[in-house]
Each structure stands twice: as structure tokens, then as C-alpha cells.
Amino acid sequence: MYAGHFAAGLAIKGRVPNAPTWGLLAGVGALDILFGPFVLAGIERASLTPGVSPGFSLDYIDWSHSLLMSIVWSLAFAALFIRRGRTVAVAMGVAVFSHFVLDVVVHPADMALWPNATIHLGLGLWRVWPKGWWFVELAVVAAGVSYYWKRSLDDRSFGARAWAVALVVLLLHILNSPWLKPL
Numbered sequence: 001m002y003a004g005h006f007a008a009g010l011a012i013k014g015r016v017p018n019a020p021t022w023g024l025l026a027g028v029g030a031l032d033i034l035f036g037p038f039v040l041a042g043i044e045r046a047s048l049t050p051g052v053s054p055g056f057s058l059d060y061i062d063w064s065h066s067l068l069m070s071i072v073w074s075l076a077f078a079a080l081f082i083r084r085g086r087t088v089a090v091a092m093g094v095a096v097f098s099h100f101v102l103d104v105v106v107h108p109a110d111m112a113l114w115p116n117a118t119i120h121l122g123l124g125l126w127r128v129w130p131k132g133w134w135f136v137e138l139a140v141v142a143a144g145v146s147y148y149w150k151r152s153l154d155d156r157s158f159g160a161r162a163w164a165v166a167l168v169v170l171l172l173h174i175l176n177s178p179w180l181k182p183l
């Protein structure tokens, strides 16, 4: 999932307005951010497989995306924000873990319970619905950004340009549509 993660981060912002937006957006992307250096370091693998959204197959992502490691990264990220109070730290942890939850919906069964576990999770929407997954993620994006926008109207302490932020996330999702991809 892509824009759906950012929408989840914004929804958490709506719920916990004093959690810093930059931290939440980094948090929801943390597992994918880790994936990059892990591939470069050779401890994770991806390969180009035409026809499988998002255009490549994630062959081995156990250190960034397994259930156990997602919990570890969530706790580690939350710990970085503990000085800002418990509520903010919990919001940060939830942001990181939301990535795992949303990815389970779209990923084929490539998300291990723990590194090198034989059991893998993933409902596989990318494979089951090669184009339909986009509408499922659109629902996630719409729910997340509309909650964030609504909360920004109720609580004026944040989101002066919430509509613009919501629009950017929606645009990212449109750009990520399967109809705009060469594969």
C-alpha cells in the first residue's frame, strides 16, 4: 500500500493532534524506509515481476515487514517520542504498526510472522484484484483524509491547510493507479 499509509498517518493526527505530523508520516512509512537500506545491505530482496502490483515482487522482507519486526520497529519508534508524552508515543507506535496492518490486506502471502518463519500473512489483493485493489485503497484514503479533515475543522489547533494535504494524498493515490502504469 502507498497513499493509504499516509491517510492512516493523517487519521492518527486527527485523533492525537499534538503528535507531530512529520513524525506520523515518517512512522507510517518506516517499514518501507527500512526496506531500502535492507535491500542494499543484502538482508532483504525484491525482484521485477511484471503483472504483480506494484510492478515488482517482494521476495524477502522479513526484517522490515514481518509481524514481530513490525512490533519491534513500532516500539522503537514510539520510544523516540516518549519525551513528548505517552499519548504521542503511542500514536507514533500505532502509525508504524498501521503499515503492517494495511500491507497485510494487499500483499500476497509474503509477510512472515517473524524473520524466517514458515507462516506468512497477506490477503493478496494485489494478485486477486490486479486493478480492484486500487478501489479498496481508495476507500482507505477517503476514510483517513476525511476523518483528518473533519477533525481539523473541529479542532483548530492543527490542519490550517488540511484540505490541501488531503488533496495531495488523494493525488498520490491517483498517480499510483494501475491504469497509469506501463506494466
Ligand SMILES: [Zn+2]
Binding pocket: 001, 031, 032, 065, 099, 103
Ligand atoms: Zn510496506
